[in-house]
Amino acid sequence: MIRYIIRRLLVAVLLLAIISLVTFGIFFLLPKLAGQSTDDLAARYLGREVTPEGLAGVKAKLGLDDPFLVRYWEFVQGMFVGQEYKFGTSITECPAPCLGYSYRTNEPVFDLLLDRAPVTFSIALGAAVLWLLAGVTIGVISALKRGSVFDRASMSAALAGVSLPMFFTGLVSIWLICRQLKLLPTPRYHEFLDNPATWAQALILPWITLAFLYAAMYARLTRAGMLETMGEDYIRTARAKGLPERTVITRHGLRSALTPIITIFGLDIGLLLGGAVITETTFSFAGLGQLMLQGITRSDLPVALGVTMATGLFVIVANLVVDILYAVADPRVRLA
């Protein structure tokens, strides 16, 4: 098991290196291939006025004229030993792990990630708990009471959940709950450590709307999985052995129906941790997703690169955890 984990970790590092090289290439090499000069690039970061001195200053500051490999090497180096940006007497330290330096806000990207991550984590993890609990429970009950009113109602609700986009449910819920019924103030993120109650209050709507979207999918998946497993021979055997129905459902049925759910959950949570873009935008929360969006719309390449790397890392780690959980959930995997 330990060797397996180490091997997976090494693959993860390799994957991250590839992700960084590819994204770095997309951001820094493609514009050049598309015929943009470094002057064109530098002009984006100047204010309303473009002067030759300004262009030269920006190019020197951002190292836009350095060859691609030199810049990538500096980026990799920064991750391990940090970097120092010197503009005359003005020095900016970017300690390791330095993921570069925002062109727009002049902050180390790693600090930005650290700063934005709690918001995204709060949204993603809270919603994940909700959708797992609700989705799996509804799925199991639907499967067991197949064809009942509950099954039909919950499955059509699930259909709505899957097909209604987040920005619709999000905006409708803000309008209804905060503006019309005035049950909640307009959501605005608060730090968990400042006050857990206001933290949770601000997050209720994002959690519910995000969970609604995912729970729907998970309910349908669980239902299908359960219907399949409950028809398997070993379930009949378990029942024939006289096991209580509850044990049959949870220990034998659900356990094997869960395997595909865990796989998808790993991917979903990994991606979400890298930024719940639409949720954050809808509710105006300053998380990683919003950071990514700002990075892209403002041509802040190091920031976009940083968030991409973080997302890559989360997906890889989440998948690693899932693979380990697999072995726990499904004994057949352990043999492999």
Place this chain on the structure above:
Amino acid sequence: MRRTTRRGTAVLAVGVSAALVLAACGGGDEEGGGSGVFDQGSKAIVNPSDAKGGTLQMLRTGDFDSTDPGNMYYATAWNFSRLYARTLVTFKSVGGQGNLEITPDLATGLGQPSADLKTWTYKLRPGIKFSDGTPVTSKDVKYAVARSNYSPEVMEKGPVYFRQYLANPNGYKGPYKDPNLDNFKGVETPDDQTVVFKLAAPFAEFDYLATIPQTAPVPKAADAGAKGGVNYAKGVVSTGPYKLDSYEPGKSIKLSKNPNWDTSDPNRKQLLDNIEVQLGVAADEVDNRQMDGSAHMDVQGNGVNAAARSKILSDPELKKNADNPTSGFLWYTAISRQVEPFTNKDCRIAVQYAVDKTGYQAAYGGTTGGDIASTLMPPSLKAHQKFDLYPNNNGKGDPVKAKEHLAKCGKPNGFTTNISYRTERPKEKAAAESVKASLAKVGITVNIKNYPEDGYTGGVVGDPNFVKKNQLGLMVYGWAADFPSGFGFLQQITDPGALKGTGSSNISHIDLPAIAKQFKDVVQLKDEAARNKVYQEIDKAVMEDASIIPMLYAKNLYYRNPKVTNVFINYGYSGMIDYANLGLAK
């Protein structure tokens, strides 16, 4: 059938969410008092009050270019910076267009020019302190000008008017490369209270430059090491009624009372306990939160978006709390004098007659989006003078006249050209489409091209080679003055002297020597009325040349939260709400 089911379940789902939420909720917001009249803030101070206390909640979709007074260029940032940074002179805090007048701020009076207008002297008010308690001296002003104008490798975002106008005999390279300020000869500080600017050439409007936040003093000690340079934006040392507690780019700005503020400051009020700006709020959310009272003001200063606009205009309760001032922007379409067949003036005149400006107006939101323009200088400038060289049925277009001029320029059957706009701006897209439609009526075929906003001036319309190569005969553009004088408005977009390789805003490529000479001469006229007369002549000369089609004197629609006090439009900052005097009603 299916549709109703879906809707039904959505309502059910929201109902369930509501039920879950019920357990843990707080209250909503109450509407405040205040009885406004539509557009009152454009003419006077609304809800004048000295009531103290409260936290002003401001919102913004994007972010400031910077909070560093030395490194900012947008009117909204300049306006906002006055909360924590005092400049030598500033715009008067009165309602109506009286606020276009320059008034002393840190200085005891306006700049005292020498006879040749090449030396400008300001005396600082005694007893001014920074928020940390240290006294402000003339050297702090000199340092602020030096760092913001001579260090393009560190401060890349602000304008460089001082570098342009001040003498620099020994090629000073800025304090980050050359910390010895004695080498900076453009500003002299004979004593701690006196700042003397030494210009390379006469410039009668120097006081306008002194309103720019770059004259706000910066203590050299606070601009060093890891906290200096670009990072000074987070640790700006205040001279205004509030101090900058934190700035998290893309996220928030927090200000609180500055205990060391000089209470005799005639241009600002210190009524609030705190000011919080939330950045990165979705555009429609910004509008909704203002209207539902959960936030007080949009700090972006471009007015509300389309959805809120129609909501406000159709609801008298909301409308009475809205202002609709001219913004100082001119929305226009530039005609390139380099692209065939527009090298021929009659072809340009034909387009002047043919365009339907009402279509352009619809693109920018109708009559509340702007008034139809016939001159370059908008009415919010003192130098504005009304005239119309190409009257075309109240802006609807005059195809008969247009065809006459097409015949004169040898294209009686029209021609084909291109029009460019900025991809991110749907209004410009609609504007380009309206131009295309109206020119089609006289046989001119227009192809629409779009380019990213970033670098539009730098590498697209401001690059003469790009314009020629891509045959951009027409270019959708907009302009507002950096400072509200005829010079500030006209010079960058019409002066042949402003042509400088790439990145020029003179995108029509106007290279008339007569205009260049007028710009050289006008800045030597001490009398404002005499200067304004010259600006009007330049305006007419450009219209005569037909190389710019003025479309709209832009207007913005602002929602004015009835709880906010001392609200008025400041025309010194592109006609947006003045931020330096706000308070909250009890």
